[in-house]
Amino acid sequence: MSLSIFATIHPKPDCLIEARDAILGILSETRAEAGCQHFTLHRNVDSDTLHLTEIWDNRAAFDAHHGQAYTRAVFERYEHLLAAPVELTFMHPLA
Structure with a gap:
């Protein structure tokens, strides 16, 4: 059964662009990962x-x-960019 995740990321007010760019920088590598x-x-x-x-x-x-x-590098950057820890919600699809 597949696993769905909804992540909420709260950047500090002056860190939105840098927090966004941290994720954008790993999109292609992540999408190419097995699984x-x-x-x-x-x-x-x-x-x-x-x-x-x-x-x-x-x-x-x-x-x-x-x-x-x-x-791991994104999460290391996030230590300085986020106002709160990343919130993860784990779900299994029902339909």
């Missing part, structure tokens, strides 16, 4: 909040993504 079915970045129309919608074959594929050097 990645969907990986799309969104910006909330009412705020400077970013959202990722992700679908992975399974939890192992998602965990492997987070083990990649480029993903």
Whole structure:
């Protein structure tokens, strides 16, 4: 069963562009990973909040993504760019 993830990212007010660019910089590599079915970045129309919608074959594929050097580098940058930790919601499709 595939695993869907909804990630909410809260950049500091002056860090939106840098936080956005950190994700945009890994889109092609992430989408090429084994097990990645969907990986799309969104910006909330009412705020400077970013959202990722992700679908992975399974939890192992998602965990492997987070083990990649480029993903770890984004989270290291986020230590200085975000107002709060990334919120992850894990879901399984029902229909």
